[in-house]
Structures are given as C-alpha cells and as structure tokens.
Amino acid sequence: MVAARIPPVLSATAALSTFNLLTGLFVSSLWLSGAGAVGGAYLLLRIAAMRRRKDGDTPEEEDQQPAVRPMAVADRAVDPNDTDALVAQFLAQGRFPLLLRKQVAGNLTPGQLEKAVEALHETMALIPEGEVTVGPEWRDEEGETGEGEPAVPPRVVRVQQLFLDRYPVTNRQYFEFVAAGGYEQMPLWDPAIWPAVLDFVDATGEPGPRFWKCGCYLRGQENLPVVGISWYEAAAYARWLGKRLPTDAEWIKAGSWPVAVSATSRHQRKYPWGDVMDRSRANLWGSGPEKTVAVDEFPTGVSVGGVYQLIGNVWEWTASSFRGIDCHGDPLLLPTPMKSIRGGAFDTYFDNQATCQFQSGETLLARKHNVGMRCAVGACDLVLARLVETGENDRSASHEDGSAAGAPPAEEVQT
Amino acid sequence: MTKSVIQPLESYRLAQYALPIRCYICESENTFDAEFCTHCLAPMALAHQANSQKVCPKMVAVLGPSAVGKTVYLGMLMDMLSRRARKLHVLARGAFSITLQQTTLAALARGEFPEKTTNDPDHWNWVHCQIRHPRQRHPLELIMPDMAGEAIFEEVNHPHAYRVIHSFLRKCTAALVLIDAARLRDGQREQDYFTMKLLSYLRELNDDPKRGWARRPVALVLTKADQCDGCQDDPEAFARAHAAGLWQQCRDRFRTYGFFAAGVAGACAFRENRFEGRRQVPLRIEPHGIIEPFEWLLKYLT
Numbered sequence: 001m002v003a004a005r006i007p008p009v010l011s012a013t014a015a016l017s018t019f020n021l022l023t024g025l026f027v028s029s030l031w032l033s034g035a036g037a038v039g040g041a042y043l044l045l046r047i048a049a050m051r052r053r054k055d056g057d058t059p060e061e062e063d064q065q066p067a068v069r070p071m072a073v074a075d076r077a078v079d080p081n082d083t084d085a086l087v088a089q090f091l092a093q094g095r096f097p098l099l100l101r102k103q104v105a106g107n108l109t110p111g112q113l114e115k116a117v118e119a120l121h122e123t124m125a126l127i128p129e130g131e132v133t134v135g136p137e138w139r140d141e142e143g144e145t146g147e148g149e150p151a152v153p154p155r156v157v158r159v160q161q162l163f164l165d166r167y168p169v170t171n172r173q174y175f176e177f178v179a180a181g182g183y184e185q186m187p188l189w190d191p192a193i194w195p196a197v198l199d200f201v202d203a204t205g206e207p208g209p210r211f212w213k214c215g216c217y218l219r220g221q222e223n224l225p226v227v228g229i230s231w232y233e234a235a236a237y238a239r240w241l242g243k244r245l246p247t248d249a250e251w252i253k254a255g256s257w258p259v260a261v262s263a264t265s266r267h268q269r270k271y272p273w274g275d276v277m278d279r280s281r282a283n284l285w286g287s288g289p290e291k292t293v294a295v296d297e298f299p300t301g302v303s304v305g306g307v308y309q310l311i312g313n314v315w316e317w318t319a320s321s322f323r324g325i326d327c328h329g330d331p332l333l334l335p336t337p338m339k340s341i342r343g344g345a346f347d348t349y350f351d352n353q354a355t356c357q358f359q360s361g362e363t364l365l366a367r368k369h370n371v372g373m374r375c376a377v378g379a380c381d382l383v384l385a386r387l388v389e390t391g392e393n394d395r396s397a398s399h400e401d402g403s404a405a406g407a408p409p410a411e412e413v414q415t
Numbered sequence: 416m417t418k419s420v421i422q423p424l425e426s427y428r429l430a431q432y433a434l435p436i437r438c439y440i441c442e443s444e445n446t447f448d449a450e451f452c453t454h455c456l457a458p459m460a461l462a463h464q465a466n467s468q469k470v471c472p473k474m475v476a477v478l479g480p481s482a483v484g485k486t487v488y489l490g491m492l493m494d495m496l497s498r499r500a501r502k503l504h505v506l507a508r509g510a511f512s513i514t515l516q517q518t519t520l521a522a523l524a525r526g527e528f529p530e531k532t533t534n535d536p537d538h539w540n541w542v543h544c545q546i547r548h549p550r551q552r553h554p555l556e557l558i559m560p561d562m563a564g565e566a567i568f569e570e571v572n573h574p575h576a577y578r579v580i581h582s583f584l585r586k587c588t589a590a591l592v593l594i595d596a597a598r599l600r601d602g603q604r605e606q607d608y609f610t611m612k613l614l615s616y617l618r619e620l621n622d623d624p625k626r627g628w629a630r631r632p633v634a635l636v637l638t639k640a641d642q643c644d645g646c647q648d649d650p651e652a653f654a655r656a657h658a659a660g661l662w663q664q665c666r667d668r669f670r671t672y673g674f675f676a677a678g679v680a681g682a683c684a685f686r687e688n689r690f691e692g693r694r695q696v697p698l699r700i701e702p703h704g705i706i707e708p709f710e711w712l713l714k715y716l717t
C-alpha cells in the first residue's frame with residue numbers, strides 16, 4: 001500500500017522540484033543577464049570616471065576651468081584712420097556712449113549715430129528725471145521701523161534724466177575691458193589707486209576679477225554677472241565705456257519708480273515689482289540655486305522702466321559713499337571708508353535687506369564673490385538728449401552744461 | 416445620623432510626584448514638576464519629551480570661547496534648516512526649542528548681533544529638534560544647547576565648575592568647535608590656546624579608545640570667515656597657518672575631524688553709545704558655511 005502510494009507523491013514532488021529548478025534557472029539566468037548588464041554598465045562608468053580622474057577633468061573641475069579664450073574685439077587690429085572700423089569696434093565693445101558725446105557725435109554719419117542710439121536703447125533703460133526719497137529705512141521682519149525719530153532723516157533728492165544698464169555687467173562684457181588692456185590704461189584709474197592696480201589680479205595672477213583664471217572667466221560663466229571686482233575696477237570699467245556708476249538716488253529711482261501723489265509726497269515701490277516681497281522674482285537665499293545666475297534670468301522681477309535684477313543675484317556698486325546708519329537712524333563707525341552697495345545678492349537672507357531702500361557698505365578695495373556692478377550715463381551727457389528735445393538731427397549739436405564727462409550729477413537736496 | 420457618600424480617592428495623583436524623574440543630562444533624580452534639574456539646571460522638558468516620545472535624543476555640543484559666535488551659529492543653523500524643503504531640514508520639538516532661533520534672527524534682522532549669553536545655565540536656550548533627510552527613513556532626534564562661552568571656559572579650567580557642561584559633554588556624541596578666524600588672522604593666540612585646552616579637556620573627559628572623544632566626530636568651524644581672505648577657500652590651510660598648535664593637536668588626538676569656514680555677516684561696522692560702549696554690528700546678513708559642518712557631523716551620527 002505504501003509502495004503503491006508513494007510513487008505518485010514522489011512523482012508530483014519530483015515534477016514540482018523539476019519545475020522549480022527550471023523556473024529558478026530561468027529566473028537566475030534572467031537575473032544574471034540583467035545583473036551582468038548592470039554590472040557591465042557600472043564597470044564601464046567606473047572606467048570612464050577613472051579615465052576622467054586620470055586626466056584631471058572631473059565634472060566639478062570642469063566648472064573651475066577657464067573658458068576657451070573668446071576672440072575679443074580688441075584682438076582685431078583696426079586702422080586708426082578707418083573711421084567706420086573704429087566706430088564698429090566701439091559699438092562691438094559696448095562703448096557707444098563715447099560715440100554719443102558732443103565731441104564725437106558731430107563727426108559721425110547719420111547711420112553711425114543711429115546705430116549708437118539703437119545700441120543705447122537696446123542695452124540701457126531711460127530713467128526719467130524727478131524726485132526720490134533716499135533715507136534710512138530699516139524695517140524688521142514684522143515690517144516695523146525702529147523706535148523714535150532717526151538721527152539722520154530721509155532726504156529728498158532730485159535726479160536728472162539718465163540711462164541705466166538693463167542688466168548687470170556680465171563676465172563676457174568685462175572680458176572686453178580686460179582684453180583691451182584696461183588694467184594697463186592708467187588714465188582710467190584714480191591716480192591714488194595706481195599702486196593697488198597691480199594687485200587687482202585673478203586666481204592665476206593675471207589682471208582681472210578675483211575669481212577668473214588666466215585672464216578669462218570660467219567655463220560657462222560668460223553670461224553671469226562679473227563679481228570679485230573692487231569699486232575702483234568697477235569705476236574704471238565704467239569710465240572705459242564712457243559711462244559711470246549710478247548714485248544711490250539714481251539707483252533707488254530706477255527701482256522704486258516714484259510717482260508724485262501730491263506736491264510734497266510721492267509713492268515709491270518697496271521692490272521693483274511692487275510693495276510685496278515675492279521671492280520667486282529675485283535670486284535671493286532660498287529662492288535660487290544659491291549662486292549667481294545669468295543676468296537675464298528672473299524676468300518677472302523687472303522694474304517699471306525695464307531694468308532687470310535690481311534686487312538679488314549680486315549687490316551693485318554705486319558712486320555714493322556709505323554713510324553707515326543703524327536701525328535707529330544713528331550713525332555707525334566704519335573701520336575704513338566704504339562705498340554704498342545696493343540690491344541684495346543670491347545669498348541675502350532677509351527680505352528687509354533686499355529692498356530698493358536698503359543700503360549696505362563695502363570697502364573700496366574689497367573684491368567679494370557677490371558684489372557686481374551696472375553702469376549709468378546721464379542723458380544730459382549725450383547728444384541724443386538734445387536731438388530728442390529739439391527734434392533736430394543736428395550733428396554739430398554741442399552740450400551746454402559743461403559738466404565733466406562721466407561724473408555723476410550733483411544731488412539737489414530739499415528738506 | 417450618618418450618610419454614606421462615595422468620596423473619590425485622589426491621592427493617586429500624588430503618586431507621580433513620588434516617582435522621581437531623571438534629568439536627561441546629568442541623570443539626577445528630580446520631582447515631577449521641576450522645571451530645571453535641581454543639580455545641573457538643565458531643563459527637565461528634555462527628560463519629559465524623551466520619556467513621552469520613547470526616544471533617546473543624541474546630543475551635539477556647540478563649543479567655543481566667548482564672542483566667537485555660538486549663538487548666531489546655532490540660531491542661524493536652526494532657522495536655515497527649518498526653512499528648507501526637500502533637503503535636510505529640522506523640526507523643533509517643543510516651543511522652547513524655537514526661542515533661540517527667534518531671538519537670534521530678530522536681532523540680526525534689526526542689524527544687531529544677539530545679546531551675550533549669560534553664565535546662568537537656567538537662562539540658556541536648549542534646542543531639541545528632529546532632523547529629517549529625504550534619503551533617510553528614520554528622523555534623528557538631537558539636543559543642542561547654546562552654552563555661554565565664559566561658562567565653558569570656566570569648566571575647562573576648573574572641571575566640575577559647571578555640572579551641566581561636564582555631564583552634557585560626557586554624553587555628547589559629536590561637537591562643533593567654533594574658532595574666531597578674524598582674531599586668528601590678527602595674531603591673537605587666545606583662540607588657539609582656548610581651543611587646544613578644550614580639545615584636551617574633551618579627550619580627558621572620556622579617554623576610552625573605542626567610545627571616547629578620540630573617535631567622536633569634531634567639526635572645527637572658523638567663524639567670521641567672511642572677514643578673512645582665503646579662509647573660505649581652504650579652512651584647513653588657514654588653520655595650519657594661523658593656529659598651528661591646534662591643527663597639530665587635532666591630527667594627533669582625534670581620528671574624525673574636519674575644518675570648516677563659516678560667516679554670517681557680509682560686512683561689519685561699529686556702533687558706539689554711552690550705555691553699551693562700542694559694539695560690532697552687521698551691515699547685512701549673508702550666511703555661508705553654516706550647514707556644511709553640521710551635515711558633515713550628521714554623516715557620523717546616522
């Protein structure tokens with residue numbers, strides 16, 4: 001009986017075992033082939049990584065490599081007697097304000113003048129003249145101002161019509177200045193700072209911004225704002241272009257876009273886009289990649305006048321001195337003279353430090369990772385202004401006010 | 416005439432007072448309603464939370480001399496981690512854990528540094544938080560107090576002067592040691608000496624070769640690095656150049672250590688008045704290198 005009953009069980013067990021074995025083999029072969037494929041791919045990736053490391057070219061290091069040196073406009077030799085070529089060179093370098101100076105504009109053909117004016121409107125925004133309130137306004141996180149009357153009251157400043165760069169100066173734009181020998185052209189620099197100019201070098205000892213290498217910006221950073229420049233470098237670059245740094249009042253006017261609501265009062269925006277902080281409109285701490293971004297990013301943060309990134313990405317040097325006022329409006333003691341910087345940067349933490357009114361300071365020789373620049377030029381310094389006013393295409397138009405080219409206009413203070 | 420009534424027996428409520436509660440820091444017994452440990456002055460809320468949540472939080476010390484920036488560092492770290500999403504972030508345990516973050520950030524937003532931490536342990540801010548990381552299933556419970564620099568100095572020079580510090584450092588699993596980079600750069604050696612004494616103290620506190628401080632992770636954070644050129648680029652090279660003794664001691668006495676650079680203020684100025692004297696004030700707040708040393712420590716705690 002037992003013998004009679006065993007075979008079917010055995011046969012069933014054997015069949016099951018065989019089935020299991022076959023299934024196991026099939027699954028194992030599948031797994032092995034899959035694992036083999038994964039393992040093979042992994043091995044190939046490892047070999048590729050090892051090769052890259054051997055060549056000293058890991059992805060992180062790639063970002064730290066200087067860019068392949070682009071062809072600078074100054075690299076192409078220009079015949080000094082060829083006016084067309086010279087004008088083309090100036091336009092390509094972004095030095096059109098020099099063409100629009102009274103001394104030069106009169107010698108341009110209408111076509112050349114038109115190109116210069118086009119370049120002006122394309123790259124710079126017109127900021128109308130008017131009054132703007134400039135003053136200590138340090139609000140805490142709850143939006144409350146400091147207690148008591150500030151020791152230094154806000155000032156009302158009249159700003160003349162000016163053009164302000166739509167975007168912060170990029171590495172690529174600054175490269176033109178470096179390639180054209182800007183660091184060797186001593187007339188561009190304040191004589192007092194000549195000894196320090198030799199020390200304005202990049203990471204490899206070449207003249208240029210602090211974080212560049214071999215006299216060139218790093219790979220993939222051509223459209224990022226230039227940083228690691230002192231106030232003197234910013235001023236020299238602006239002078240080379242025929243522009244200047246904006247004053248505090250001009251910068252605030254471009255951002256807060258004041259509108260007169262009565263004879264004595266005006267409404268100024270807290271941010272270029274309005275009165276409410278919206279971190280999605282600016283590259284600040286927590287709203288961006290925690291590093292600088294291209295100057296045309298965050299387009300929703302544009303000001304009424306069409307100026308981008310006034311808030312966030314990088315602080316911007318201004319021509320004004322930093323007065324040093326604390327939250328109560330009391331003056332601060334500065335360890336060294338400082339220049340005013342405005343706008344906040346990608347690492348600015350508090351909302352109340354990324355407003356049009358907030359002012360911080362930096363020593364003139366500081367070359368920080370988050371301080372860049374944008375340039376301005378007074379409309380009164382350009383022949384264009386007279387052409388617009390009179391509607392005449394008077395190529396010999398000259399400027400009457402006699403103000404020094406590139407010098408910021410005097411501020412009129414009303415109490 | 417008598418009338419029987421049912422009188423609820425509430426004496427059981429007194430039983431909880433009879434049961435002692437152990438302080439989470441010094442493990443001394445305290446009564447149920449004690450706010451601070453009667454022996455070390457650590458908040459008893461830590462023990463209550465540990466008991467109620469059935470977890471034993473790990474402890475990380477933030478150490479350094481007076482005015483090095485411990486309060487700013489810890490307050491800023493908590494605030495930065497609490498504002499981040501989809502990354503390493505913290506969740507405060509209990510309202511008291513947010514006080515440090517609140518006071519520090521309010522002061523910085525006003526353009527001031529927070530008030531100096533007093534030497535009284537019952538006035539210190541303790542942070543009990545839950546650390547969450549998207550890649551880790553289980554959150555990590557941590558306790559980090561903001562201790563006064565002068566009290567730490569006193570305890571290092573005279574062990575057992577501050578029982579809370581002594582007990583806390585015995586149980587700590589890691590430490591963030593802050594060093595003022597600006598003073599090191601200016602050639603002031605007190606920072607160097609203090610940190611060397613502190614590291615020696617830690618080693619002597621628990622010299623067990625397997626579980627002692629020799630094996631516990633120590634992050635050496637050079638604060639105010641924004642004021643020192645080159646410090647942020649290579650903190651270890653900066654330490655080797657300006658605090659050679661400290662750098663050598665770390666190499667010889669600790670197996671797991673790392674040098675980091677941190678800064679909170681982009682630039683500083685001074686305010687002077689009759690009442691406060693001369694005080695340094697930040698011109699703007701742009702934190703750098705705050706999270707990195709903490710993240711590095713967490714790798715060894717999880």
